[in-house]
Amino acid sequence: MRYVCIHGHFYQPPRENPWLEVVELEDSAYPYHDWNERITAECYGPNAWSRILDARGRITRIVNNYAWISFDFGPTLLWWLEQAAPEVYQAILEADRQGRQRFGGHGPAIAHPYHHVILPLANERDRRTELLWGIRDFTYRFGRRPEGIWLPETAVDLATLEVVAELGITFTILAPHQAAAVRPPGFSGWQDVSGGRVETTRPYRVTLPSGRELVVFFYDGAIARDVAFGDLLQDGRRLAARLLAAASDTVDRLAHIATDGETYGHHHRFGDMALAAAIAALRAERDARVVTYGAYLAAHPATWEAQIVEETSWSCAHGIERWRSNCGCQTGAHPGWTQEWRAPLRAALDWLRDTIAPLYERHLGALLRDPWAARDDYIEVVLDRSPDNVRRFLERWQVRALQPEEQVRVLEALELQRHALRMYSSDAWFFDELSGLETVQALQSAARALQIAEELFQVPLEQEFVERLAQAPSNLPQYQNGRGVWERLVRPARVELANVAAHYALSALFEEYPERAAIGCYEVERLEGTAQRAGRAHLYVARVRVRSSLTGRQQAFVTAALHLGEHNLVGGVEPDGTPERYRQVLAAVNEPFARADLAETVRALDRAFGRAEYSLRSLFKDEQRKLVDTILTATLAEAEELYRHLYEDSQPLMRFLSELGVPIPRAFLTAAEVTVNADLRHTLAEPRPSIERLEQLFREAETWQLDLDHPGLAYAVQEAMETLATEWRANPQDVALMETLAGLARVAAHIREPINTWRVQNIAYELLLREFPGQRVRAETGDAVAQNWLTWFRALCDVLWIAVDGGESGISAA
DSSP: OEEEEEEEEEOOOOOBOTTTOSBOOOGGGTTSSSHHHHHIIIIIHHHHSEEEEOTTSOEEEEEOGGGTSEEEEOHHHHHHHHHHOHHHHHHHHHHHHHHHHHTTTOOSBOBOOSSOOOGGGSOHHHHHHHHHHHHHHHHHHHSSOOSEEOOGGGOBOHHHHHHHHHTTOOEEEEOGGGEEEEEOTTOOSOEEOTTTTSOTTSOEEEEOTTSOEEEEEEOOHHHHHHHHHSSGGGOHHHHHHHHHHHTTTSSSOEEEEEEEGGGBTTTBTTHHHHHHHHHHHHHHOTTEEEOOHHHHHHHSOOOEEEEEOSSBOSSOTTSSGGGTSOOSOOOSSSTTOOOTTHHHHHHHHHHHHHHHHHHHHHHHHTTBSOHHHHHHHTHHHHHOOOHHHHHHHHHHHBSSOOOHHHHHHHHHHHHHHHHHHHTTOTHHHHSSOTTSHHHHHHHHHHHHHHHHHHHHHOOOOHHHHHHHHTTSBOSSTTTTBHHHHIIIIIGGGOOOHHHHHHHHHHHHTTSOOOSEEEETTEEEEEEEEEEEEETTEEEEEEEEEEEETTTOOEEEEEEEEEEEETTEEEEEEESOOOHHHHHHHHHHHHHHHHTTOHHHHHHHHHHHHSSOOBOGGGSOHHHHHHHHHHHHHHHHHHHHHHHHHHHHHHHHHHHHHHHHTOOOOHHHHHHHHHHHHHHHHHHHTSSSOOHHHHHHHHHHHHHHTOOOOHHHHHHHHHHHHHHHHHHHHHOTTOHHHHHHHHHHHHHGGGOSSOOOOHHHHHHHHHHHHHTHHHHHHHHHTTOHHHHHHHHHHHHHHHHTTBOOTTOOSOSSOO
16 A cells, blocks of 8 residues: 655744734735735635546536645634634634544644744743644644644754653654654664655654654655646646655555645645645555555554754755855845845844843742743633633732732733744745845834833833844845834834824724724724814814723723815824813814814814824724725726726727827827726626626727736626625525626636636535536426526536536535
């Protein structure tokens, strides 16, 4: 029997704003909101509902790939999926349940440290916390203890393996070049296998200095490289053949690979389908069996021993230097750029960690029995922040009954530690530039830790931290070094409770909030509030209480905001949140506003708050963009109308010039592009888009060779189809819905951008199983309604590339 295991390491860096705990808009992920959302649409979702195709490329079966492979998910990514893509999250958990049944109790999921930190570079305390948190997160989500664990970047040393083994983990996975020597059973001498010469088809026992043992699987590096960086995913059957060939001359050996999970769909489009096809081909082989690592190990215990090469990883040829020095490893996107910033960045973060550690210990030592053991246990609060669970946590660790303010300080100190761990996410060092998105995210976590530390311990830390960070050079002249990055990209992101109050008041000018509103991880309670209008101007004055849902820190504020029209907003916040102060501010600004004296109203705001310093720039990113879009709507509508008139008036002349072979003036083409793009967006946003109108607009675009917003239009088509498909699922007899869906699928051919239709295909396939058999029976008895339904259903499935007759084997992982 030949055994095969395919491991996928699924991970994204934590993208949440450290102050708000939400992922904000990332323009580089356009047309999606952010990169998590985009990669979920391209990879995480499609792997939960992957397609098996027939010879004509039609979908015959939909399978859950996760149920057939070995996989790990970064815990912070799973947390995001649980909130933002619950159907994908549940499919991942279900895959492990199915896998446990299929593989004799050895599910496909393995654990991952809580953050993606390079464990050999972490201190002993942080290494233990990261591993403990990862294991507890896994147990909470998957309902079982993990057998194995993935080490970030497969970065390894004996100290890390000691903690892994101590915590009850059975195995991990490493790259072949991380094996130093091996020894068969009964032999005393070691065979040198350095340089990746290890035999990868068997597991190995690594005996640790403590006497504990851990099993290591060294994956097949050549096949993994061809999957990740070659063309092996162009044909799943080729991948299956390569894996079978790797085990063809062995008895009961394991051919296995490990790659980034994002390989299957994000890095390689349709990679999920190649994976599904490979699994199907492997399952069709009589002498082959797809397994998980745990299942294989249960039947084939490790008898050979191995020694590892310490301080190595799978993605740095120099060991683990990529995360602490300018070792030469880079993405290759920016030749000539230096990574000399890596060492100073780590040194600055290490200084911050080591400076706040004794302050944390001293501060909490008077309140908790063991501050560091409490930090290890704090994952229970991270997973469940309900008041009852927080109360139970505090009761477990407090030395006495804590006062409310003491409880807040304890939770703030633990949040400080959470961010001090998060700031070490490995992506901060992986890429080419200090001001890159991932590095800035890590620095913002450091800024959050600094903020809490300075407020709790009353010790100035930021200046010295920034001095150390200034030793890190930037490749971009506008930043120069870490100080420039900090001052331009990190410090401005800092949020206080007052910022939340200001955001609330400014955004309340444009939307109605309930009495209690959630803004990120804050709760804003409106205690009193007054809104007034004078022409286009809008004034809002309120007394609010802002409370952190993570720590319980709260404060009342008086806040006011004034919209003068377009993008002109001004607001102020007063930390004296008493009813008396509210009445004073209200009276001060009401009088000039009632006279429509807006200049005096602004001066009154300045006098009331010392300085009304908040503006549109003060809004958090998503609300800011939404507000900008709202403000621009009227202006853009006016501009579109002007362009439309120009386009309509100039069309006869454009046709005449075209017939003469004379180039059409750029101004006419610009008017055409603006008009056609706008009309396409407006038509696609209608509840039932007119297919005839869309076809007409695309013909116009082709006639004049207009530059369309293809990514934006592809996303608009996707959203329109998903909305209609959801309606169809609830009302499958609606033939008009099918007709519109089929029409949208046809007009999508005009867009030079892939359109993600997997959700629509999933619904169509679900209805193929649920509705099609009964409709076919009724049609065969002469039911005209059923016959019409079948006609349109087949037409829709045809454009969605779903095989109808013979494709009814079921949505399953079987």
